[in-house]
Amino acid sequence: MxxxxxxxxxxxxxxxxxxxxxxxxxxxxxxxxxxxxxxxxxxxxxxxxxxxxxxxxxxxxxxxxxxxxxxxxxxxxxxxxxxxxxxxxxxxxxxxxxxxxxxxxxxxxxxxxxxxxxxxxxxxxxxxxxxxxxxxxxxxxxxxxxxxxxxxxxxxxxxxxxxxxxxxxxxxxxxxxxxxxxxxxxxxxxxxxxxxxxxxxxxxxxxxxxxxxxxxxxxxxxxxxxxxxxxxxxxxxxxxxxxxxxxxxxxxxxxxxxxxxxxxxxxxxxxxxxxxxxxxxxxxxxxxxxxxxxxxxxxxxxxxxxxxxxxxxxxxxxxxxxxxxxxxxxxxxxxxxxxxxxxxxxxxxFGGTTTTPTPTTPTPTTPGPTTPGPTTPGPTTPAPGGGCAVGYTVNQWNTGFTATVNVKNTSGTAINGWTLAWSYSAGQTVTQSWSATVTQSGSAVTAANAAWNAALPAGGSTSFGFNGSHSGSNPAPAAFSLNGTACTVA
Structure with a gap:
C-alpha cells in the first residue's frame, strides 16, 4: 500500500x-x-x-x-x-x-x-x-x-x-x-x-x-x-x-x-x-x-x-x-x-556495504533475467508437511488476467530450490511470467524458481506473477504443492 x-x-x-x-x-x-x-x-x-x-x-x-x-x-x-x-x-x-x-x-x-x-x-x-x-x-x-x-x-x-x-x-x-x-x-x-x-x-x-x-x-x-x-x-x-x-x-x-x-x-x-x-x-x-x-x-x-x-x-x-x-x-x-x-x-x-546491521530479508545477489528463462536449480529440499503457505490473487478483465502468487516457507527448515504446482479447472492458460519459469501441460501448471529467489529460509517468502487468458470463468486453484508437499492456501 x-x-x-x-x-x-x-x-x-x-x-x-x-x-x-x-x-x-x-x-x-x-x-x-x-x-x-x-x-x-x-x-x-x-x-x-x-x-x-x-x-x-x-x-x-x-x-x-x-x-x-x-x-x-x-x-x-x-x-x-x-x-x-x-x-x-x-x-x-x-x-x-x-x-x-x-x-x-x-x-x-x-x-x-x-x-x-x-x-x-x-x-x-x-x-x-x-x-x-x-x-x-x-x-x-x-x-x-x-x-x-x-x-x-x-x-x-x-x-x-x-x-x-x-x-x-x-x-x-x-x-x-x-x-x-x-x-x-x-x-x-x-x-x-x-x-x-x-x-x-x-x-x-x-x-x-x-x-x-x-x-x-x-x-x-x-x-x-x-x-x-x-x-x-x-x-x-x-x-x-x-x-x-x-x-x-x-x-x-x-x-x-x-x-x-x-x-x-x-x-x-x-x-x-x-x-x-x-x-x-x-x-x-x-x-x-x-x-x-x-x-x-x-x-x-x-x-x-x-x-x-x-x-x-x-x-x-x-x-x-x-x-x-x-x-x-x-x-x-x-x-x-x-x-x-x-x-x-x-x-x-545497489550493491554497497552498510555501516549498520542489514535487514533479515535476504538481498538477491544475482539479478533475474529481463525475460525469465529456464533455470537449472540444484537439488531441491522437500518442504516439511504443512510447511508452506500460498497466497493467490488475481486482477482480471474481459478474457485476460494477471495473477500474483506468494509462496511462504512456514517450516523451520530452509528450502533450496523450489517448484510450485497447481491445476486450473476452467481451461485457463498462462501466457507470460516473471520471477519464475511457469510451464503448463493441459490443466497442470508448474512454476520453478528463478536463479535469484531459489532459497527460501525458514519463515521466508517470495512472489512471482504471470499473465493468462480465460474464457469467462476464472476460479482460483483449489490446491498447491511445493516440491511435492501440499501447502495451505491463504
Missing amino acids: TDDSKRPPGRHRRPLLAAAAVLLATGAAIAVPHLADAATTLQSLAAAKGKTVGFALTSSYLSEAAYKNIADTEFNLVVAENAMKWSETEPSRNSFTYTAGDAVANYAASSGKQLYGHALVWHQQYPGWVDGISSGTDLLAAMKNHIANVAGHYAGKVVAWDVVNEAFEDNGSRRQSIFQQRIGNSYIEEAFKAARAADPAAKLCINDYSTDGINAKSTAILNLVQDFKARGVPIDCVGFQAHLILGQVPSDLQANLQRFANLGVDVRITELDVRMTTPSDASKLATQKSDFQKVFTACANVTRCTGVTVWGITDRYSWVPEVFSGYGAALIWDDNYNRKPAYDGAAAG
Whole structure:
C-alpha cells in the first residue's frame, strides 16, 4: 500500500519552510557533510550498475552548503520538483516562462547530471485559464501547444519526460480529470504523440502513484502500454512514484516492475519517500532502512529499471508533513542534514556495504533475467508437511488476467530450490511470467524458481506473477504443492 492511496485532492508538492526558519532563528547547527571524501556514494553505486539515482530539486536550496554538497556528490540525475509543471511554465495562455525550470536544467548541465522532465500533463498544478476552456477541441489544441513549447524548449537537455501524470484511479478506471472529461480517452495518446514530435530523442513516460505493486491500477497502465506498443503509439517508459508508508513496500514490487519491462519499456522509481509517524525512533528508522533497501534492490534486479529518484534530499523540505498530519521523516537525510539509516539501505540495495546491521530479508545477489528463462536449480529440499503457505490473487478483465502468487516457507527448515504446482479447472492458460519459469501441460501448471529467489529460509517468502487468458470463468486453484508437499492456501 502506498501513502498516495490516502492522498487528499489538490496536493501541491511545496517545500516546508517553517522548520528551516526555526532552525535558523534558534541558531541550530547544521553540519556540512564532507561526502566527497567517502569511498562510495549513491551515484557511484548506481553508475556501477548502469543506473541513475536522482532527486527532486527546488533550485533555491542550492544556496545552502549542506544541501548543495549532498546534491553534487550523491546523485547523477535531477528532476524539477515544481519548476517545469504547467502552472509554472505557461501561467497565461501561450505566454511561456522558463526561468525556474532553466535553473534546474543549468544545474544539471553544470554538475554533469542527467535531467528528467516532470510533468507535461497533470490534473493538478495547471493554470486557472485551462479551466476556462469548455471545448474539447480547444483544450486539445492548448494541451498540444503546451507540450510543443515546453518539451521543445528542453529538447536535447532531458533524458525523459513524465508526459502524463496520474491518469488512473485506484480501481483501474480513467481519472475524470478535465482532460479526460473534455477531450476523452484519446488525450493520453495525443499527449505522447505531441511529446515525440517536440523532442524525438527524449524517452516518454507515463507516471502514477499506488502502482508499485500488482493491482487494478498498475494493470490498467500495463494494458495501456500493451495497446500503445501494439498500435505504434510512442511510449518508452513507466514511472512508479513509490510514495510509501513505513513497512509497506509491496512484496511484488520487483515482479511488477519486471512485467512492464517484459513489454519492452523502461521502468523507474520516480518519487520515492517512506513516511512514518513522527517523531522517529531507532525502530522506525531501522524499518525505513529496510524499506529503502527493498526498493533499491527491486530496481537493481530488473535490467530495464533505469534507476531510483527520491522526492527530495532532506526531511526539512519534504512535502509529506504539510499534507499528512503527524507524518514525516520520509527522506534519506534528516532536518539537520544528518545521514539516516535509510542511506545504508539504499546503498545496500545497489550493491554497497552498510555501516549498520542489514535487514533479515535476504538481498538477491544475482539479478533475474529481463525475460525469465529456464533455470537449472540444484537439488531441491522437500518442504516439511504443512510447511508452506500460498497466497493467490488475481486482477482480471474481459478474457485476460494477471495473477500474483506468494509462496511462504512456514517450516523451520530452509528450502533450496523450489517448484510450485497447481491445476486450473476452467481451461485457463498462462501466457507470460516473471520471477519464475511457469510451464503448463493441459490443466497442470508448474512454476520453478528463478536463479535469484531459489532459497527460501525458514519463515521466508517470495512472489512471482504471470499473465493468462480465460474464457469467462476464472476460479482460483483449489490446491498447491511445493516440491511435492501440499501447502495451505491463504
